[in-house]
Amino acid sequence: MSDLPTKATIYEVGPREGFQFEKSFIPTERKIELVKALTETGVKDIEVTSFVHPEWVPQMADAEAFSAGLPEVSGVSYSCLYLNTKGFDRAVKTGRYHFDGALKLGASPAFIKKNTNKTIDETIATFDSWIDKYEEIGVAVEQATVNAAWGCNYQGDIPPEWVMSRISSIEQAINARGYKLKRLLLSDTMGWGNPVQTKRLLGAVRERWPDAEVRIHLHDTRGPGLANIIAALELGISHFDAAVAGLGGCPFAGHAAAAGNICTEDLVFMCEEMGIETGIDLEKLIECARLAEEVVGHSLPGKAMKGGSLAQYRHAHAAQ
Amino acid sequence: MSDLPTKATIYEVGPREGFQFEKSFIPTERKIELVKALTETGVKDIEVTSFVHPEWVPQMADAEAFSAGLPEVSGVSYSCLYLNTKGFDRAVKTGRYHFDGALKLGASPAFIKKNTNKTIDETIATFDSWIDKYEEIGVAVEQATVNAAWGCNYQGDIPPEWVMSRISSIEQAINARGYKLKRLLLSDTMGWGNPVQTKRLLGAVRERWPDAEVRIHLHDTRGPGLANIIAALELGISHFDAAVAGLGGCPFAGHAAAAGNICTEDLVFMCEEMGIETGIDLEKLIECARLAEEVVGHSLPGKAMKGGSLAQYRHAHAAQ
Numbered sequence: 001m002s003d004l005p006t007k008a009t010i011y012e013v014g015p016r017e018g019f020q021f022e023k024s025f026i027p028t029e030r031k032i033e034l035v036k037a038l039t040e041t042g043v044k045d046i047e048v049t050s051f052v053h054p055e056w057v058p059q060m061a062d063a064e065a066f067s068a069g070l071p072e073v074s075g076v077s078y079s080c081l082y083l084n085t086k087g088f089d090r091a092v093k094t095g096r097y098h099f100d101g102a103l104k105l106g107a108s109p110a111f112i113k114k115n116t117n118k119t120i121d122e123t124i125a126t127f128d129s130w131i132d133k134y135e136e137i138g139v140a141v142e143q144a145t146v147n148a149a150w151g152c153n154y155q156g157d158i159p160p161e162w163v164m165s166r167i168s169s170i171e172q173a174i175n176a177r178g179y180k181l182k183r184l185l186l187s188d189t190m191g192w193g194n195p196v197q198t199k200r201l202l203g204a205v206r207e208r209w210p211d212a213e214v215r216i217h218l219h220d221t222r223g224p225g226l227a228n229i230i231a232a233l234e235l236g237i238s239h240f241d242a243a244v245a246g247l248g249g250c251p252f253a254g255h256a257a258a259a260g261n262i263c264t265e266d267l268v269f270m271c272e273e274m275g276i277e278t279g280i281d282l283e284k285l286i287e288c289a290r291l292a293e294e295v296v297g298h299s300l301p302g303k304a305m306k307g308g309s310l311a312q313y314r315h316a317h318a319a320q
Numbered sequence: 321m322s323d324l325p326t327k328a329t330i331y332e333v334g335p336r337e338g339f340q341f342e343k344s345f346i347p348t349e350r351k352i353e354l355v356k357a358l359t360e361t362g363v364k365d366i367e368v369t370s371f372v373h374p375e376w377v378p379q380m381a382d383a384e385a386f387s388a389g390l391p392e393v394s395g396v397s398y399s400c401l402y403l404n405t406k407g408f409d410r411a412v413k414t415g416r417y418h419f420d421g422a423l424k425l426g427a428s429p430a431f432i433k434k435n436t437n438k439t440i441d442e443t444i445a446t447f448d449s450w451i452d453k454y455e456e457i458g459v460a461v462e463q464a465t466v467n468a469a470w471g472c473n474y475q476g477d478i479p480p481e482w483v484m485s486r487i488s489s490i491e492q493a494i495n496a497r498g499y500k501l502k503r504l505l506l507s508d509t510m511g512w513g514n515p516v517q518t519k520r521l522l523g524a525v526r527e528r529w530p531d532a533e534v535r536i537h538l539h540d541t542r543g544p545g546l547a548n549i550i551a552a553l554e555l556g557i558s559h560f561d562a563a564v565a566g567l568g569g570c571p572f573a574g575h576a577a578a579a580g581n582i583c584t585e586d587l588v589f590m591c592e593e594m595g596i597e598t599g600i601d602l603e604k605l606i607e608c609a610r611l612a613e614e615v616v617g618h619s620l621p622g623k624a625m626k627g628g629s630l631a632q633y634r635h636a637h638a639a640q
Binding site for chain 2 (some may be wrong): 152232303313314
């Protein structure tokens with residue numbers, strides 16, 4: 001493991017992923033309180049909300065008021081989720097968000113159909129209008145985002161070739177408009193991944209697109225989340241989404257307590273202990289994780305916040 | 321990762337590790353019910369109780385009655401914990417246990433002192449009488465067990481050289497009585513481990529004792545538990561302790577909800593998905609994990625039991 005990256009970039013997605021699963025409405029100012037605390041940890045990019053129809057996700061009905069209340073912090077940018085152009089327009093209108101200019105295509109035909117009632121080809125047919133949208137706000141279209149890339153509850157196993165084919169479709173659309181594919185964001189949306197498969201999938205992707213920055217978004221629905229991160233790190237991949245306290249839940253698991261995204265402070269703990277710099281203050285992040293439990297009103301699956309960092313024991317020993 | 325072992329041996333330690341942290345007394349028959357369910361999963365070795373003074377661990381006061389009630393299942397053996405010869409004698413007397421013939425020495429001087437009020441040399445001085453004890457019951461003394469081998473809340477970081485030195489002290493005592501060191505059991509008692517360190521420690525140990533079977537006992541206090549397993553698997557190590565549902569808690573964490581041992585069903589899920597045979601039926605084990613939550617009366621940290629296995633989705637797809 002001597003050739004691991006020396007630095008990792010961690011994207012905090014807890015507020016967006018986490019809040020949407022909460023049944024009772026969290027007051028807007030409490031949501032903002034958690035985001036504000038996160039901005040003080042060293043995290044540079046926080047995905048904070050979804051612009052979706054309030055009837056689908058009542059928890060996100062306050063997206064505009066919430067956006068207006070986000071603290072302006074130098075060096076910190078906010079991102080958000082949108083599933084259609086209406087949501088995108090709402091997000092743009094707030095003036096608070098960074099847009100990654102991604103074209104999105106699911107790896108699983110069954111999941112795309114279920115989510116959007118479109119086929120893969122019908123989705124690809126929307127790409128040009130998405131590029132128009134991004135161009136209107138001056139954002140370069142250089143990212144391919146593929147979800148359910150490790151497996152799908154509606155489809156079963158997803159062969160790496162399908163993921164490559166989706167990326168390739170996006171690349172063609174991007175190239176046709178004069179852009180170059182520079183970034184890939186691949187998601188294990190339903191927590192199917194294991195380290196061997198992660199290495200196989202990401203190895204194939206890197207071989208095909210050696211110059212693209214690869215970022216992964218893993219759900220830890222069944223336990224191997226951080227083990228999958230090791231598989232990625234061993235390939236030199238160092239851009240990871242994670243959710244403070246393991247916020248997120250899993251709408252596909254059929255169990256209310258199912259684990260969400262990989263947990264940010266556990267990931268930061270592991271990286272920093274391995275000598276991989278994250279630029280994030282673990283102690284402050286652990287405080288955020290405890291605040292997240294308070295804000296949602298129940299315990300969350302993160303472990304480092306309960307086990308505590310090791311600094312306290314090292315300091316105690318050094319002082320003896 | 322193509323040179324991973326093809327099989328892993330998993331030792332279930334949940335009943336022993338888990339019950340001792342529970343405040344309210346669990347009826348003996350409920351403890352036996354969980355063990356019985358575990359014997360039906362394919363697990364071959366289950367650590368079920370501790371023979372310690374009932375005043376220290378009231379939960380284990382029923383160790384004799386519990387032992388008498390253990391089901392006899394062909395191919396399944398039970399083991400137990402004892403911290404002194406009195407506990408050992410009680411365990412022997414039940415006639416229900418397999419003894420590994422281990423000499424035990426902590427890696428951390430501070431932890432040994434705290435636990436037993438002995439120095440390292442004083443502990444080594446007890447080895448001969450332990451060998452006598454094992455010989456009385458016809459057990460060969462061929463195992464070195466070292467705890468706090470990754471780090472210690474009372475000592476701080478533990479250099480791999482200390483671990484090697486402890487193993488070496490045990491080896492000398494064993495050799496002096498005509499035995500050979502065949503097995504090593506190393507514990508990350510307080511959940512300090514990360515994958516880089518795991519590889520460094522276990523790599524050094526394997527280089528020094530290439531013929532010894534290495535078994536590891538990891539606590540997942542801060543999240544990288546299964547990532548540490550990957551580091552061990554990559555070295556060809558394939559003997560792992562784990563606790564169903566992640567039972568265990570952490571008496572050192574100062575937080576009642578701190579995570580315990582790595583979770584058996586999460587480990588089985590990961591291994592089987594990677595093509596590493598465990599001989600354990602994941603579906604039955606998940607049922608045991610849910611039973612464990614019932615028996616202790618609160619939720620436990622295991623993830624696969626909440627996320628569910630993938631078989632259901634693969635079958636659903638195959639049937640379409």
